Amino acid sequence: MKLGLIGGGNIGKFLLQSINSDKLVDGAQFVGLYTRNQEKANELAEEYDLRSYQSIDELIASDIDVIVEAATVDVVRAHATSVLTHGKDLVVSSVGAFSDNDYFLQLETICKEQGTTIHLPSGAVGGLDILKAAKAIGALQEVSLTTTKPPHALNGVTLENKTVLFEGNAYEAIKQFPKNINVSIILSLAGLGSKETKVKIIADPKATKNSHEITAKGAFGKVKLVVENDPMPNNPKTSYLAALSVLSTLKHKDQSIKVG
Numbered sequence: 602m603k604l605g606l607i608g609g610g611n612i613g614k615f616l617l618q619s620i621n622s623d624k625l626v627d628g629a630q631f632v633g634l635y636t637r638n639q640e641k642a643n644e645l646a647e648e649y650d651l652r653s654y655q656s657i658d659e660l661i662a663s664d665i666d667v668i669v670e671a672a673t674v675d676v677v678r679a680h681a682t683s684v685l686t687h688g689k690d691l692v693v694s695s696v697g698a699f700s701d702n703d704y705f706l707q708l709e710t711i712c713k714e715q716g717t718t719i720h721l722p723s724g725a726v727g728g729l730d731i732l733k734a735a736k737a738i739g740a741l742q743e744v745s746l747t748t749t750k751p752p753h754a755l756n757g758v759t760l761e762n763k764t765v766l767f768e769g770n771a772y773e774a775i776k777q778f779p780k781n782i783n784v785s786i787i788l789s790l791a792g793l794g795s796k797e798t799k800v801k802i803i804a805d806p807k808a809t810k811n812s813h814e815i816t817a818k819g820a821f822g823k824v825k826l827v828v829e830n831d832p833m834p835n836n837p838k839t840s841y842l843a844a845l846s847v848l849s850t851l852k853h854k855d856q857s858i859k860v861g
């Protein structure tokens with residue numbers, strides 16, 4: 602499996618190390634890369650033995666099977682259609698790009714026409730299996746997410762006390778915090794949609810973890826799940842689990858037996 606990477610930041614570098622150096626995914630290798638900073642791109646290309654491209658379009662047109670995005674929500678929105686129409690599968694970190702249901706359906710149609718697949722990792726949360734199972738018979742009634750991070754992992758404003766920065770639905774949350782609340786959109790896609798998924802974002806100067814508390818109820822009963830994530834050293838906005846989940850998606854992508 603020949604992989605192309607967009608974004609050479611925190612998650613991107615973790616994936617290069619795990620796959621190209623540590624060989625953690627059998628038969629997979631990153632062979633091409635595009636990231637915004639050309640100097641960084643060249644350094645990564647040298648270190649991990651792959652080709653650096655001058656544009657995302659060139660990377661997409663190259664001889665690769667799968668594009669792995671680890672950049673931004675805007676990059677996904679700008680390039681997902683092109684990835685799919687070039688017959689490549691797409692693995693997305695910035696799942697917030699799928700907050701709009703019409704856009705999601707549009708991409709789904711392209712996938713069907715092209716025989717391609719978009720993989721959306723669970724990211725820095727869990728519990729998607731429960732939401733999907735309950736939704737299958739329309740038995741899901743309510744989903745809420747409360748995310749608490751230290752201020753430097755959110756808007757960077759110095760705060761004395763715990764402060765609610767946002768309260769509303771996932772659709773609005775990702776608009777205001779595109780680098781912080783992708784998790785709300787994966788929960789929306791598994792569950793009730795971005796307009797019906799409740800989100801609260803709290804900045805807590807005493808917090809040392811990026812924590813996500815998910816509650817849901819429906820005909821199945823109810824669930825409360827708290828994920829207390831260690832942040833990644835290179836980017837405290839991003840939890841380690843988010844990077845691990847992209848790696849796991851690549852590891853299990855072509856498995857014959859699917860778990861969960």
Ligand SMILES: NC(=O)C1=CN([C@@H]2O[C@H](COP(=O)(O)OP(=O)(O)OC[C@H]3O[C@@H](n4cnc5c(N)ncnc54)[C@H](O)[C@@H]3O)[C@@H](O)[C@H]2O)C=CC1
Pocket residue numbers: 607608609610611612613635636637638671672673674676694695696722723724725726779780781783784787835836838839840843
């Ligand atoms: N699904 C989830 O649960 C989570 C998703 N994320 C999202 O994953 C994405 C990647 O996260 P990190 O690696 O931690 O971020 P990062 O900020 O460390 O790295 C992003 C990289 O993308 C590059 N980039 C930015 N704009 C670009 C463009 N227009 N074209 C090409 N490259 C561009 C940057 O130069 C940087 O190298 C972010 O959108 C982040 O919000 C992060 C954490 C959890």
Ligand SMILES: O=C([O-])CC(=O)C(=O)O
Pocket residue numbers: 724725779780781782783784785811830838839840841843
């Ligand atoms: O990594 C996390 O804890 C969550 C995050 O940044 C996001 O969902 O965008």
